[in-house]
Amino acid sequence: MSHAPETTIEVDTPALKKAKDDAVSAHIKILENFYSFLISFALTQATMKLADGWIANGLSIKMLGAGILYISLLVTIVPFYQGMNRFLYATHVVRPIEKPGSRSSPMLLDIYAFLLMSCILFAMGRFLSDPTTFFYLWSSLLVIDIIWSIIVWKIQDSREPIWVWNNLIFLCSAWGFWAIARATTLPPCLAGTEWVLPYGFVAFEIGRTVRDYRINWKYYFPAEYRGF
Numbered sequence: 001m002s003h004a005p006e007t008t009i010e011v012d013t014p015a016l017k018k019a020k021d022d023a024v025s026a027h028i029k030i031l032e033n034f035y036s037f038l039i040s041f042a043l044t045q046a047t048m049k050l051a052d053g054w055i056a057n058g059l060s061i062k063m064l065g066a067g068i069l070y071i072s073l074l075v076t077i078v079p080f081y082q083g084m085n086r087f088l089y090a091t092h093v094v095r096p097i098e099k100p101g102s103r104s105s106p107m108l109l110d111i112y113a114f115l116l117m118s119c120i121l122f123a124m125g126r127f128l129s130d131p132t133t134f135f136y137l138w139s140s141l142l143v144i145d146i147i148w149s150i151i152v153w154k155i156q157d158s159r160e161p162i163w164v165w166n167n168l169i170f171l172c173s174a175w176g177f178w179a180i181a182r183a184t185t186l187p188p189c190l191a192g193t194e195w196v197l198p199y200g201f202v203a204f205e206i207g208r209t210v211r212d213y214r215i216n217w218k219y220y221f222p223a224e225y226r227g228f
Contacts, residue, residue, distance in 0.1 A: 039118055084117075166215060181200055
């Protein structure tokens with residue numbers, strides 16, 4: 001009994017590689033959309049809380065403080081949102097092509113890290129009227145970012161994460177100010193302005209973002225981004 005010769009099917013290697021790359025990109029896009037939803041949710045509820053407060057209380061010291069924390073939340077959300085999305089594509093899409101065989105951070109680690117940080121950003125929006133809790137949440141956000149960045153750096157053996165030092169310097173400076181502010185007794189001539197002191201850490205929060213963009217400008221806006 002004769003057998004028909006087996007037909008050898010050639011695998012279209014370039015097409016297969018493109019399909020795999022497209023699958024990874026699609027997965028990253030899903031994560032990006034999910035993270036965008038969480039950040040949008042955090043910003044929406046913070047805006048609604050601020051607007052409701054202004055309607056209920058009008059122009060008051062309490063709402064002025066809430067407005068200051070709202071601005072600082074915006075200043076914090078932007079670099080974290082942009083940086084995390086840039087990291088996903090640079091690490092899991094571009095890096096495997098530029099450096100075949102190199103190690104990338106586990107995607108599951110990145111997912112949980114981003115999820116935790118986005119939840120903290122959401123909580124920050126819930127405490128616009130409580131500078132103490134807001135400060136603690138901001139501090140925990142930086143601590144988690146520092147720990148995660150160091151782990152990724154060790155795994156990938158990539159460039160030294162100079163933004164970690166930036167976070168650490170401003171975090172320690174803010175805590176130094178916070179300790180001094182809490183221990184300071186204002187003179188009688190400044191009585192009634194004690195509420196201002198707890199909000200002083202916002203200067204460190206804004207300074208951290210400004211410095212972060214300065215030292216990581218080429219990362220946030222690589223050469224392929226025209227106009228920067």
